[in-house]
Amino acid sequence: MPPKTEYSRLLNRTIEALLPLLAVPVALLIGAVMIYALGVNPFQAYGTLFQGAFGNISGFTQSLVKATPLLLVGLGVTIAFRGGVINIGGEGQLIVGALAATAFSIGFSDLPRIILLPLTLLIAALSGAVWGGVPGVLKARLGVNEILSTVMMNAIALQLSNYLLRGPMIDPAEIERGTQIAQSDLLPQAAWLTRLMPRTLLHSGAILALIMAVLVYIFLWRTTIGYRIRAVGLNPDAARYAGIPVRFYQALSLILGGAFAGLAGGVEVAGVHHRMIEGLSGGYGFSGIVAALFGKLHPLGAVPASVLFGGLLVGADRMQRATQVPSALITVILGLVVLFVVSSEIWARRRARRRETRG
Amino acid sequence: MAELFTLPVLLGIIYSGIRLATPYLYAAIGETFAQRSGVLNLGVDGIMLMGAYTGFYIAMKTGNLFFGLLGAAAAGLLMGLLMSIVSVSLQAEQGISGIGLNLFGLGLSTLLFKVTLGGVESIRGFQPIRIPLLGQIPYLGDIFFNHNLLVYGAFLLVPLANFVLNKTTFGLKVRAVGQNPQAADTLGVNVTLIRYTTVCLGGILAGIAGASLSLALINLFQENMTSGMGFIAVALVYFGGWRPWGVMGGALLFSFVNALQLWVQVKGINIPSDIAVMMPYILTIIALTLSGRRARQPQALTKPFERGEN
Numbered sequence: 001m002p003p004k005t006e007y008s009r010l011l012n013r014t015i016e017a018l019l020p021l022l023a024v025p026v027a028l029l030i031g032a033v034m035i036y037a038l039g040v041n042p043f044q045a046y047g048t049l050f051q052g053a054f055g056n057i058s059g060f061t062q063s064l065v066k067a068t069p070l071l072l073v074g075l076g077v078t079i080a081f082r083g084g085v086i087n088i089g090g091e092g093q094l095i096v097g098a099l100a101a102t103a104f105s106i107g108f109s110d111l112p113r114i115i116l117l118p119l120t121l122l123i124a125a126l127s128g129a130v131w132g133g134v135p136g137v138l139k140a141r142l143g144v145n146e147i148l149s150t151v152m153m154n155a156i157a158l159q160l161s162n163y164l165l166r167g168p169m170i171d172p173a174e175i176e177r178g179t180q181i182a183q184s185d186l187l188p189q190a191a192w193l194t195r196l197m198p199r200t201l202l203h204s205g206a207i208l209a210l211i212m213a214v215l216v217y218i219f220l221w222r223t224t225i226g227y228r229i230r231a232v233g234l235n236p237d238a239a240r241y242a243g244i245p246v247r248f249y250q251a252l253s254l255i256l257g258g259a260f261a262g263l264a265g266g267v268e269v270a271g272v273h274h275r276m277i278e279g280l281s282g283g284y285g286f287s288g289i290v291a292a293l294f295g296k297l298h299p300l301g302a303v304p305a306s307v308l309f310g311g312l313l314v315g316a317d318r319m320q321r322a323t324q325v326p327s328a329l330i331t332v333i334l335g336l337v338v339l340f341v342v343s344s345e346i347w348a349r350r351r352a353r354r355r356e357t358r359g
Numbered sequence: 360m361a362e363l364f365t366l367p368v369l370l371g372i373i374y375s376g377i378r379l380a381t382p383y384l385y386a387a388i389g390e391t392f393a394q395r396s397g398v399l400n401l402g403v404d405g406i407m408l409m410g411a412y413t414g415f416y417i418a419m420k421t422g423n424l425f426f427g428l429l430g431a432a433a434a435g436l437l438m439g440l441l442m443s444i445v446s447v448s449l450q451a452e453q454g455i456s457g458i459g460l461n462l463f464g465l466g467l468s469t470l471l472f473k474v475t476l477g478g479v480e481s482i483r484g485f486q487p488i489r490i491p492l493l494g495q496i497p498y499l500g501d502i503f504f505n506h507n508l509l510v511y512g513a514f515l516l517v518p519l520a521n522f523v524l525n526k527t528t529f530g531l532k533v534r535a536v537g538q539n540p541q542a543a544d545t546l547g548v549n550v551t552l553i554r555y556t557t558v559c560l561g562g563i564l565a566g567i568a569g570a571s572l573s574l575a576l577i578n579l580f581q582e583n584m585t586s587g588m589g590f591i592a593v594a595l596v597y598f599g600g601w602r603p604w605g606v607m608g609g610a611l612l613f614s615f616v617n618a619l620q621l622w623v624q625v626k627g628i629n630i631p632s633d634i635a636v637m638m639p640y641i642l643t644i645i646a647l648t649l650s651g652r653r654a655r656q657p658q659a660l661t662k663p664f665e666r667g668e669n
């Protein structure tokens with residue numbers, strides 16, 4: 001084989017790897033055009049955005065705080081997508097996890113911290129697993145499309161949360177004062193995650209999420225179950241032929257995906273708010289999907305992706321205050337990133353196909 | 360319980376059930392075309408939001424509801440075109456590209472709303488028109504023949520869609536492309552063109568679905584006002600077995616349960632309203648479960664087409 005082909009193959013591979021990474025700059029560029037159309041200087045707007053997100057300690061720690069649930073949800077999405085199932089239920093799984101963590105830690109508030117805190121997070125993960133498990137089992141047993149059932153489970157979780165926070169779980173003080181804000185009582189202090197830095201919200205959940213990313217990597221690439229999940233996702237027919245129970249592993253990847261989103265909910269209440277509030281999820285269930293995709297569905301790729309998008313979310317608020325550009329611009333950019341990333345996969349597929357036909 | 364089911368109450372539930380079915384019908388019938396041609400457009404919710412905003416803004420500025428409706432259709436068309444480029448030409452994974460389209464539509468409609476309108480304002484939307492003669496029939500006239508234009512349009516769309524899908528050459532091509540694109544391609548059907556057409560048609564109808572919210576049902580625009588209705592519309596297509604009449608049955612069932620749930624709240628019956636609001640979603644999951652294996656889904660659904668691939 002002449003070295004020239006070798007070189008062009010390397011070039012091709014580099015382009016293929018870099019192409020999805022271009023999604024964010026291109027989306028930001030389109031965002032810049034929109035900002036310009038609003039009569040604001042894009043450099044000034046993005047300047048405030050990135051300065052606010054990464055330019056100082058308070059902004060950067062806030063970005064990490066937002067990155068934490070994004071990463072956890074993103075890990076769940078990664079496992080599900082690797083198993084060939086699409087989990088759009090992160091939002092609902094996160095809410096249910098947060099509700100369960102709140103109820104459990106308030107109910108068992110006299111347990112010592114060393115037992116209460118891990119159990120609280122475990123309960124959050126388990127409830128998320130149940131919430132993701134319903135679509136998982138329905139898919140495995142009855143062939144129900146998981147995209148649709150996870151979306152319905154989101155709506156149900158939201159209503160469940162509204163009901164519990166206005167009724168059985170409402171903070172008694174809210175009733176006494178008559179303010180009736182839909183939020184729960186405070187979690188016992190023993191169930192709070194440790195704050196890592198004074199005068200910031202940065203909490204140990206960020207470290208937990210990072211450890212989880214490594215564990216998910218080991219799980220997917222170094223264990224038999226992880227290998228089977230990926231085999232099912234890559235080619236279900238081949239996996240079935242190899243004797244892997246495809247449906248079981250599809251359900252399992254939805255259950256595990258739910259567990260991570262549920263954990264994200266538990267970490268949000270135990271680390272940030274210390275109580276369950278309305279609107280806790282703030283769209284993490286969806287932006288977590290973006291983080292997972294931009295991280296190329298690799299657990300370790302999801303880490304920088306989450307920090308980037310966490311930063312964009314934090315910076316957008318600062319940008320809105322300073323330049324009146326609505327923070328909804330970030331939602332537009334997230335949407336464009338998804339569209340670009342999924343569109344760019346065509347080149348990788350074409351190349352794989354060419355290789356196949358060449359023999 | 361007895362006082363819940365008096366005749367006027369039942370009539371009221373049926374009346375509002377029919378009204379509430381409107382946005383679902385437009386969106387789900389449009390989605391039926393896309394899915395019958397093999398494209399799962401999961402971005403319906405985002406398209407509806409763009410339609411709802413555009414329709415509302417134009418109607419507000421021009422004072423003409425029909426201009427608003429046209430604008431909503433145009434916005435839907437553009438969103439449908441974007442989805443076609445990504446999912447048909449660039450062969451993107453359809454479940455995920457739909458999420459991207461949703462985020463894009465949610466963000467853009469919110470952004471435009473904040474910049475151009477700012478606060479919540481309402482307009483006088485499409486008013487009920489009583490149909491001559493039919494509208495005079497006791498009871499039935501009030502329930503079926505005293506609605507606004509968009510409601511009539513939605514229900515006329517069902518037989519029309521059924522006719523186009525099953526009795527026209529275009530419909531035959533759509534079904535062929537959705538069942539076996541390779542074979543259709545061999546017979547000279549332009550697979551890409553058909554899929555662009557159906558997804559764009561679905562976009563137009565989803566745009567109108569959004570306008571039916573902001574110009575007839577609620578008469579205002581709010582951030583994320585669809586709150587997931589587009590996803591329900593996609594679910595209704597599965598539930599209806601990819602047939603327009605089935606989709607209509609699903610839309611009506613869903614909306615009747617919704618209307619019933621609203622009445623239960625009004626009557627102050629001892630069911631927490633948030634639990635009642637869950638009912639339609641639980642019903643949808645049950646419905647999907649029951650129709651899961653039975654319904655025959657288009658063979659090529661979610662599978663991108665490339666020539667020379669088998």
